Amino acid sequence: MRYTARKSAPPRRIRLAEGVAEQLSLRWAHRFGVESLGLGSLAASRLCILDSVIRKLRRAKDPDELALIRRSVRAGEAAHAAAIAQIRPGLTELDAFLVVQAAAIRELGEQVLVNGDFVSGPRCENEQGGPPSHRVIERGDLLMLDFSVVVHGYRADFTNTFVVGGEPTPRQVELCEICMEALAAGEAILCPDVPAAQVDAAVRGHFAANGLDGHFPSHTGHGLGLGHPEPPYLVPESIDTLQAHDVVALEPGLFLPGVGGMRFERNYLITDCGHETLTRHQLGLTPRADLPREIMGSPSR
Numbered sequence: 001m002r003y004t005a006r007k008s009a010p011p012r013r014i015r016l017a018e019g020v021a022e023q024l025s026l027r028w029a030h031r032f033g034v035e036s037l038g039l040g041s042l043a044a045s046r047l048c049i050l051d052s053v054i055r056k057l058r059r060a061k062d063p064d065e066l067a068l069i070r071r072s073v074r075a076g077e078a079a080h081a082a083a084i085a086q087i088r089p090g091l092t093e094l095d096a097f098l099v100v101q102a103a104a105i106r107e108l109g110e111q112v113l114v115n116g117d118f119v120s121g122p123r124c125e126n127e128q129g130g131p132p133s134h135r136v137i138e139r140g141d142l143l144m145l146d147f148s149v150v151v152h153g154y155r156a157d158f159t160n161t162f163v164v165g166g167e168p169t170p171r172q173v174e175l176c177e178i179c180m181e182a183l184a185a186g187e188a189i190l191c192p193d194v195p196a197a198q199v200d201a202a203v204r205g206h207f208a209a210n211g212l213d214g215h216f217p218s219h220t221g222h223g224l225g226l227g228h229p230e231p232p233y234l235v236p237e238s239i240d241t242l243q244a245h246d247v248v249a250l251e252p253g254l255f256l257p258g259v260g261g262m263r264f265e266r267n268y269l270i271t272d273c274g275h276e277t278l279t280r281h282q283l284g285l286t287p288r289a290d291l292p293r294e295i296m297g298s299p300s301r
Contacts, residue, residue, distance in 0.1 A: 116147030140166035
C-alpha cells in the first residue's frame with residue numbers, strides 16, 4: 001500500500017482497511033465497524049457499517065473540534081476585514097480571493113485552504129455563486145464573499161455581500177434589510193429540540209411576507225464541521241432536530257435579475273439552552289474599513 005514514487009499508488013483507503021482487518025483478525029476480531037466511503041470490495045460479511053453512528057457523533061462538537069472551528073472563525077473575520085479595506089474597483093475576483101487568502105494565512109500563521117464563492121456584479125444574481133474569475137470588479141458592483149477557511153479539516157462558513165467603491169441602490173438597500181430581518185427570525189428560535197424545518201420556515205416566512213419567497217432558492221442553513229454541508233440541514237423537508245453542541249450556519253439571501261444578488265451569513269453554536277453566535281464580522285452592503293473587524297449589533301445598510 002506504500003507509494004514508492006516508481007509505480008502508481010494502489011487504492012490506499014481500501015488497502016489500509018484490508019491491512020487493519022487482517023491484523024485484527026489474527027488477534028481477536030472477526031467483524032469490524034467502519035465508515036463505508038471508499039471501501040469498495042472489502043468483504044461485506046466482515047463489516048459493520050457505522051455511517052449512521054458516525055454521522056451522529058460528528059454533529060456534537062467536542063472542545064478540541066470547537067477550538068479549530070473558532071480558529072477558522074478568527075481567520076475568516078480577518079479575511080473579511082481585509083476585503084473591506086483592500087478590495088476596490090479595477091481588481092479582479094481572483095485578486096479578491098488572494099486578498100482573503102493572504103489575510104487568513106497571516107492571521108493563523110500557517111498555510112490553510114480557503115474555498116467558496118467569490119462573485120461580483122451580474123455573477124451575484126446566480127445564487128449558485130462560483131469560484132473567482134478574471135472578471136474585473138466595477139465601481140458600484142455587488143461583491144459576494146462566501147467562503148470557509150479550513151483549519152486541520154474543520155471550517156466555519158460565513159458570508160457578506162457589499163458594494164465596491166459606490167453606494168447601493170434603494171432597492172438593494174431594501175432587500176438587504178429584509179435579509180437581515182429574515183436572519184434575525186431564524187436566529188430567534190435557535191435552541192435545542194427545535195426542528196430544523198421550523199427554523200427554515202421562519203426565514204422563508206419572512207421572505208414570503210414581503211412577496212420575495214420566489215427569490216430565495218437556496219437552503220436556509222446547514223451544519224458545520226469536517227464537511228460542507230453537514231447535518232442538521234435547515235431546509236423545508238428536513239428530518240433533523242437541533243441539538244446541543246451542533247454548529248450551524250444561517251445564510252438567507254435574495255437574488256433578483258437586474259437588481260442584484262446578496263447573501264448574509266452567521267455561524268452559531270447550539271448550547272444547552274440557546275445558542276452562541278460564533279461569527280462577528282460586519283454584515284451589510286456598506287461596511288466600514290475603520291471599524292473593528294468583529295462587529296455585533298445592527299448591520300450596515
